[in-house]
Amino acid sequence: MYNVSSVFGIQNGYKGFYSSNYLPLTPNSVNDIHKRGGTILGTSRGGHDIKKIVDNIQDHGINQVYIIGGDRTQKGAYEIFKEIRKRGLKVSVAGVPKTIDNDIALSMETMQAQAVADGQTPLPSAEVVSKVLSQCSSNNTFLKNAGLSTPSSKSSPAREAALRRQLNAQKQSSAVLHDHLEELKKKTVAADEVLERTASLFDELQKQEQESHLMLQKFGHVITTGIACQP
Template sequence: MVDSGDSQMKLANGDSGYVLEDVPHLTDYIPDLPTYTNPLQDNPSYSAVKQYFVNMDDTVSQKIVVHKNGPRGTHFRRAGPRQKVYFKSDEVYACIVTCGGLCPGLNTVIREIVCGLYHMYGVSKVLGIDGGYRGFYSKNTISMTPKFVNDIHKRGGTILGTSRGGHDTSKIVDSIQDRGINQVYIIGGDGTQKGAAVIYEEIQRRGLKVAVAGIPKTIDNDIPVIDKSFGFDTAVEEAQRAINAAHVEAESTENGIGVVKLMGRYSGFIAMYATLASRDVDCCLIPESPFYLEGKGGLFEFIKKRLKENGHMVIVIAEGAGQDLLSKSLQSMDQQDASGNKLLQDVGLWISHRIKDHFAKENKMNITLKYIDPTYMIRAIPANASDNVYCTLLAHSAIHGAMAGYTGFTVGPVNGRHAYIPFNRVTEKQNKVVITDRMWARLLSSTDQPSFMSPKPKVVNKAKKREEPATLLNGNI
């Protein structure tokens, strides 16, 4: 294979259209680094494992479905322990930092980084950075041991605290250098991973032997490339409680309506999966699928129809849905939080008032509407069993990568296999629900709601109508 690309991309090309989007390695800018035998081979816990180490040439395909004669496409380096490591265990001084909003599983990732370093590699010096990125130079640090973190996975939030935006990269790297830290584990969303990429670049510029590993975090599941983000399963499961409460309230009164607002600024994955899991939802509204209220085929007409059919209904709406309608009827506020995210207005409260006003004006149908907003309850709880296992795998994959000398990477499952992914690939865009994909079609079928695609019928040119060739779907089956 031949390396190609600029300094920002580390590419290798192979036969049949094979492309490896590789991640940086310490030896890229520090030549002749010594290597050491991986202590895992002498670890009694791994004595029953037939193959300790991942083959150096193993890669993971980004697309699992391809045409028979099509190119093999983009691959990423497979995560896992390597036969040789670039750090002596007693010389490792690691640190962990959490940034951005809360998410179920943060404490589990922290715990498993500490315990994984200790039990797999014999690393005993791990520092917790208090209060996000700024904590590197403005707050006290916390000494992390397996005993200290033993029960933290049972709590929500992060024991290290968090913050958004407003950090000084140069001061962070100064702190890393002054303390003698040589492994940095950064847990956070796309903004945090962008910050991690800048920190890595400054460390590389200074020629420091410091591995920077990211663990992507977002409750909205909007990080591209990886299969899903940790905490998402827990969020969907907890959302069921709110949906169930809304359903009980709605069916207990004549023409009862339950409205539930769920998280999802730009991506409606929580709302979509919670709706599919519940089966009690009559209508799901997400940012990717525009909707309209009035007129034929609009939301008001559908609500009236469903109430006449069933006598009650439940509406789930993601927080980022309908913001265009909201800004037209209310004074738009172009404000941002510290991370640069647009501050959204409460679409759940707004749509509840609009529904009440509409039926009050009609004066033909009395409704009883209950609005439930479980937003911060969902993200502040401990991870469930599925996410706890997933967080463990993420933490261990990050540890194996850092010990093997990889740096400037984030980790996550791609088609079920954990891989090392360049920072730019998880920050270049947001993962969104594809409303022309089968999963959204399943939701529409489950709820029997209209697609709300357009209030105006499309004009079809029958003269030019012809059969289009079949194309591969890029989403779920």
């Protein structure tokens, strides 16, 4: 339908464009990958070179690029698109949202795991996700890659108590800060009132000084005139 002769998967994230082998993807090779955990392509974070990526896209004659991932991945896709447009290449770049953080605007949730009732057989993919998320060991690679903490079940009560203490401390600190801010506001209002009274007094003194100066001028004029008119 789309006149696509071949499809390749880029291994190990953006770096894979220039440091890994391109993995051929066929209907047979991807037929049951949804039943496996993890990713057959691998992942990576940051440290990629946009120009090298576009160089390899150009060298391999790729004309469609589909990039799957979260918000940072999509930002990288936009940078690739800008470099492609800069070079005038006829290459389409499409971003596919896929994030367990749900941090991409205007997109629906991309990953959900729901409990399965007794006696029901879950879908293979749901079963894989359930097993992965139920592992609470510190060696859980999936949760580490997702940036999630992996406390053991034994330390959960202690961790919960520590979090509550931290929350209470933050609340107390916020209350103290709020009181300081209110006190500062009062002092600011008082200072403004003093400045306003000082400015008003200064204006009054200037007015009195001008009036005194004018009176002195008139008085001097009267004395001068009186002296000049004496016989």
